[in-house]
Amino acid sequence: MRQSRTTANAFVGLCALLLCASPASARVRKNGPARQEAGHVHGRHAGERQAGERFKRTAAAYEPPDVTLLDMSGARVGLGPLLEYDGPVLLQFIFTTCPTICPVMSSTFSAAQSKLGADAARVRMVSISIDPEQDTPERLREYARKFKAGPQWLFLTGDLDRVVAVQKAFDAYSGNKMRHEPLTFMRAAPGKPWVRLDGLLSATQLVAEYRRLASQ
Amino acid sequence: MNTHGTRVLSLLAALCAAVLANAQSPSARPDARLGERIYREGILPDGRAVRASVQGDIEVEGTQLNCAGCHRRSGFGSSEGAAFVPPVTGAALYGAREQNGADLFRRLFQEVQPARFRARVREPRPRPAYTDEGLAAALREGRDPSGRSLDPLMPRYRLGEEDARHLAAYLKTLSAAPAPGVTRTEIHFATVVAEGVEPEKRRAMLEVMSAYFRRKNAGTRHLQQRSGLAGPYQDDFFAASRQWVLHVWELKGAPETWLAQLDALYRAAPVFALLGGVAGGDWRPMHAFCERAEVPCLFPNTDDPVVSPQGFYTLYLSRGLTVEAEALARHLREEGGPARVVQVYREEGGGLVLARAFRRALQERGAADLRERVVRAGQKLTHGFWESLLEEERPAVLVLWLGGEDLRTLGPFGDRAQTVRRLFASSTLLGEGSQLPPEGLREKLYLTYPFALPRAEEPHAYRVRSWLRSRGVGGTREERLQLNTYFALSVADYALMRLAGNFFRDYFVESVEQETESTTNPGVFPRLSLGPGQRFASKGCYIVRPSAVARGGLEAASEWLVP
Numbered sequence: 001m002r003q004s005r006t007t008a009n010a011f012v013g014l015c016a017l018l019l020c021a022s023p024a025s026a027r028v029r030k031n032g033p034a035r036q037e038a039g040h041v042h043g044r045h046a047g048e049r050q051a052g053e054r055f056k057r058t059a060a061a062y063e064p065p066d067v068t069l070l071d072m073s074g075a076r077v078g079l080g081p082l083l084e085y086d087g088p089v090l091l092q093f094i095f096t097t098c099p100t101i102c103p104v105m106s107s108t109f110s111a112a113q114s115k116l117g118a119d120a121a122r123v124r125m126v127s128i129s130i131d132p133e134q135d136t137p138e139r140l141r142e143y144a145r146k147f148k149a150g151p152q153w154l155f156l157t158g159d160l161d162r163v164v165a166v167q168k169a170f171d172a173y174s175g176n177k178m179r180h181e182p183l184t185f186m187r188a189a190p191g192k193p194w195v196r197l198d199g200l201l202s203a204t205q206l207v208a209e210y211r212r213l214a215s216q
Numbered sequence: 217m218n219t220h221g222t223r224v225l226s227l228l229a230a231l232c233a234a235v236l237a238n239a240q241s242p243s244a245r246p247d248a249r250l251g252e253r254i255y256r257e258g259i260l261p262d263g264r265a266v267r268a269s270v271q272g273d274i275e276v277e278g279t280q281l282n283c284a285g286c287h288r289r290s291g292f293g294s295s296e297g298a299a300f301v302p303p304v305t306g307a308a309l310y311g312a313r314e315q316n317g318a319d320l321f322r323r324l325f326q327e328v329q330p331a332r333f334r335a336r337v338r339e340p341r342p343r344p345a346y347t348d349e350g351l352a353a354a355l356r357e358g359r360d361p362s363g364r365s366l367d368p369l370m371p372r373y374r375l376g377e378e379d380a381r382h383l384a385a386y387l388k389t390l391s392a393a394p395a396p397g398v399t400r401t402e403i404h405f406a407t408v409v410a411e412g413v414e415p416e417k418r419r420a421m422l423e424v425m426s427a428y429f430r431r432k433n434a435g436t437r438h439l440q441q442r443s444g445l446a447g448p449y450q451d452d453f454f455a456a457s458r459q460w461v462l463h464v465w466e467l468k469g470a471p472e473t474w475l476a477q478l479d480a481l482y483r484a485a486p487v488f489a490l491l492g493g494v495a496g497g498d499w500r501p502m503h504a505f506c507e508r509a510e511v512p513c514l515f516p517n518t519d520d521p522v523v524s525p526q527g528f529y530t531l532y533l534s535r536g537l538t539v540e541a542e543a544l545a546r547h548l549r550e551e552g553g554p555a556r557v558v559q560v561y562r563e564e565g566g567g568l569v570l571a572r573a574f575r576r577a578l579q580e581r582g583a584a585d586l587r588e589r590v591v592r593a594g595q596k597l598t599h600g601f602w603e604s605l606l607e608e609e610r611p612a613v614l615v616l617w618l619g620g621e622d623l624r625t626l627g628p629f630g631d632r633a634q635t636v637r638r639l640f641a642s643s644t645l646l647g648e649g650s651q652l653p654p655e656g657l658r659e660k661l662y663l664t665y666p667f668a669l670p671r672a673e674e675p676h677a678y679r680v681r682s683w684l685r686s687r688g689v690g691g692t693r694e695e696r697l698q699l700n701t702y703f704a705l706s707v708a709d710y711a712l713m714r715l716a717g718n719f720f721r722d723y724f725v726e727s728v729e730q731e732t733e734s735t736t737n738p739g740v741f742p743r744l745s746l747g748p749g750q751r752f753a754s755k756g757c758y759i760v761r762p763s764a765v766a767r768g769g770l771e772a773a774s775e776w777l778v779p
Contacts, residue, residue: 054368097747100286100296104270104369107281111274131747133755133778146280159775160743176733177747178296200369202272 055199057209062185062194064169069128069158072144074137077156079166084190085124088214090206091185093172095131096143101182104200108184110147111203116210123210125153128166131177132157171196188213250379251386256289258282260379268371281371283383288748289528290723291390295323298332299369306388309346319716351387352380391720397488398719403458403712406487408502408516410467410474410495417494420694421517422464424701425492427687429460432709436460456717463487467495474501482509489514489724491708492701497565498522503530512725515704515753517697519644520569526751529721531728533700534741534754537566538573540642540664541617542779543757545577548584548613555612555637558605560589562618566645567591570617577779587611591618597625603632610635617642620650627654638662643760648693652762662773666757667696667740670768674739699738707735742776 066080083089092109094102106127113120129135135143140155149155157163167173174180184197186209195213197206250261258266258278266278283304287293291305300323302308323337343362346354350361355373358366375383397404407425409418436457465481467474478501490506490513498520506513507527519536535542548557559574561567571588578584587609591597597618605611606629614636616623623641627633633656643663652658668674680702685691692698711727732753733745741754759774 095747097749098296099288099294099748100299100301100369103276103281103285104274107270107274107276131745133743133745134747134750136778177745178730178733180296181298200271202368203274204272 055197055201055205058196058198059193060171060196062170065162065165067158067162067165069156069162069166070137072137072140072155079156082124082126082154082156086190087122087124088119088186088188088210089124089126090210091126091128091170093130093167093170093180093183094127095129095177096135096139097131098177098180101180101200105182105184106143106147108201108203108206109153110149112206112210113148113150113153115203115207119210119214120150120152123152125149127153127155128163129155129157130163130167130180132160132163170194184209186210186213188216246378246381246385248382248385248389251382251384254278254375254379254383255283255386255390257284261382266373266375266379268373270371271368276371278373286369288722288726290720290726291387292718292720292723292726294726295333298336299367300333300336304387305391307392309351309387312342312345319718322714322716348381348384351384352377355380355383391718391723395488395719395721396486398458401459402461403719404461404463404485404487405489405491405708406463406465406481406485407491408465408467408478408493408495410471410497411469412496413494416692417517417694417697420692420697421492421494421701423689424684424698425462425705427684427689428702428705429462431687433459456713456715467501471497471501475505478502478505479509482511487511488719488721489708490516492516492704494518494697498569499530499532503527506530510721512721512728514708514728515700517700519566521752529725530751531725531746532752533703533744534666535752536666537569537642537644539666539752539755539757539779540644541570541573542577543666543774543777544615544640544664544759545574545581546777546779547759547774548578549581554585556585556587556610557613557615558587558589558609558611559615559617560591560605561616562591562593562622564593566642567617567619570642570645574615574617591622597622599625602626602629606632606635612637613640614638615640617645620646623653624651627657629656633657636660640664640759643667658762662759662761663770664757665760665770666754668742669758669760669772670766670770671739676736677739679736680738696740699740703735703738703740703744707732710735 064079064083066078068076069079071077092105094106109125135157140157144155164173172183182200185194187194253259260266268276270276286301287304291303293301293303324334343360346361354360355375358370358372360366436459439457463485467477493516499516499518500522503522506529510529513530515533521532521536523535523538559571561571578586589605639657639660640662643665653661680699707728710731711724714727715723729746729748737744744753746753756776756778758772758776760770761773762769763771
């Protein structure tokens with residue numbers, strides 16, 4: 001049997017070797033800087049973690065850029081006016097080939113549609129694709145059908161750089177779509193601060209957060 | 217009772233038992249194929265979607281959330297946005313949980329995930345092995361054999377006893393058979409070179425491959441020589457490393473015979489995957505082979521991939537000619553205004569692919585005034601051909617899906633070309649360094665260009681270029697091919713490293729889907745990324761026009777169009 005000596009140096013050496021063994025070792029992890037940024041985000045959004053809950057609530061004043069995106073019909077829409085909607089807005093970042101968290105996030109929106117009751121008609125729900133080159137308006141339509149989206153639920157895609165700018169404005173950019181985190185944003189009315197919910201929610205929790213927002 | 221009566225009774229009993237067993241057997245016996253459908257599509261044997269609740273109170277259907285979504289087709293699980301999805305292969309579930317050092321190292325230090333994810337990975341969560349009953353309880357109630365509640369992200373499925381047994385039978389087969397092409401010390405790859413490929417292309421690609429394989433294997437030898445020096449994970453790393461062996465599969469004769477040749481080559485020496493590759497025409501035979509034999513094919517050098525229906529095992533850099541034609545259709549639509557479009561193409565090869573895709577894309581978006589002129593095989597284009605076309609059709613937009621040779625026959629037409637506002641051609645079909653059409657048309661010429669625009673500096677291309685030169689790989693006019701080949705190899709390299717010794721092909725494909733976005737893009741395409749189920753890494757195309765002042769002689773006439 002080989003003897004395994006656990007010296008820190010040898011371990012570091014092995015790590016270095018593994019990372020450099022490949023000729024492509026100069027590979028850029030594009031999200032290097034973004035990770036730092038995300039670190040700050042965590043610092044900034046110390047927020048309140050609800051007892052027994054798995055999500056964290058923070059209030060923030062985001063300034064989303066007024067960029068032009070595409071809706072499900074392929075029409076150009078200004079994000080500025082869209083978010084200036086005179087009523088509550090709920091917003092998520094998703095992508096349609098996302099395997100794990102997006103289907104759950106979208107299911108939460110989907111279930112909330114009925115749980116919101118009469119309020120559902122007043123609310124504007126927005127899902128913005130963070131993989132816009134893949135998520136053409138046609139693919140978004142298919143996705144919306146799958147999650148039984150009502151007319152108040154809008155799906156947006158568009159130029160990648162613009163979508164990145166929107167994510168950055170919401171402190172939601174992670175540099176790599178597979179690393180994106182489950183976030184839901186909501187605000188009560190134009191000019192009011194945004195509430196950031198960090199983590200996956202049940203439909204009841206989402207609706208409770210909405211009522212909390214509306215009652216303030 | 218007499219013996220006769222007893223015998224009759226026991227016969228009757230046996231008969232009844234046999235009838236009963238027979239009536240039950242079709243449904244009672246666990247069927248892995250039915251389990252596969254539940255796993256991959258969320259569809260029960262009776263055709264209904266399985267129902268479940270997730271996050272406590274959200275009702276979902278199997279079509280929205282199924283096992284393969286998160287645990288993936290391979291069963292090895294996934295990691296995304298701080299969510300850690302554990303493996304559910306038979307080996308993982310029906311054995312006690314143990315840590316694989318190489319896999320743990322990868323998740324902790326190579327996976328790009330938030331701190332929460334790493335905290336979860338460090339938590340070993342030991343549990344006893346699952347039994348079939350225990351698995352059914354986990355699926356329905358979200359409890360593992362140690363009694364711990366599963367994450368609320370794991371749906372609680374309303375599965376009947378039998379459905380759970382079908383699913384369990386399938387999980388036991390999942391990633392159970394070792395993939396051909398991998399031995400204890402070696403992993404075998406093939407690259408296809410089809411007859412008719414220019415020698416320069418063949419050379420450019422194979423030189424990059426042999427340089428990469430040499431360097432890779434030197435690194436592996438170095439790692440193996442260090443055995444015994446390096447701490448607790450070292451055995452795991454050693455077990456996961458292999459010498460890379462390259463087989464060059466030269467295909468001869470007519471493309472119709474290639475599929476049979478591929479089958480024979482594979483039978484003679486099975487490989488784990490196909491890397492790169494080059495063929496003059498379409499990639500259909502190779503695509504068909506890979507889908508049938510379930511062999512991954514990574515980023516072949518082709519302008520004519522199989523676009524529809526897309527496969528699982530064949531992954532392409534771009535949709536090639538199809539994306540060019542579709543981008544042009546979108547460009548024309550966005551410019552608006554009714555205009556007569558005339559497309560001219562040869563009834564063969566790339567021209568035919570472009571013309572079909574262009575026609576389909578225009579028609580899908582409603583009425584377009586499209587006329588067509590087909591050039592027969594062997595037909596020479598003459599001045600007369602163009603004059604009569606201009607006279608009869610009076611096109612506003614002339615789309616020429618033709619090669620450089622054909623384009624040289626254009627003009628001069630004087631006033632007759634006046635109706636033509638713009639002239640479009642495919643940069644791919646035209647080839648580089650083609651002669652421009654004569655004055656009067658030259659100013660109207662635009663090209664579809666599915667690549668990154670020529671830039672002053674491309675740092676990643678520069679780095680790859682110097683890597684190649686320092687290893688004796690010569691310069692070539694086929695530089696795109698060299699850079700694309702290098703990219704295919706580096707993605708394969710990272711994707712394999714991620715498997716941590718679990719050499720299963722579905723898992724490899726999933727790993728490629730994940731690694732493509734994080735691997736350095738050497739700059740042939742503006743962006744390269746995949747995701748679950750995505751099979752084309754670059755998704756768009758520019759419209760450019762020749763320019764005397766712009767770098768590379770081309771300037772953008774559109775934004776990056778994603779049709």
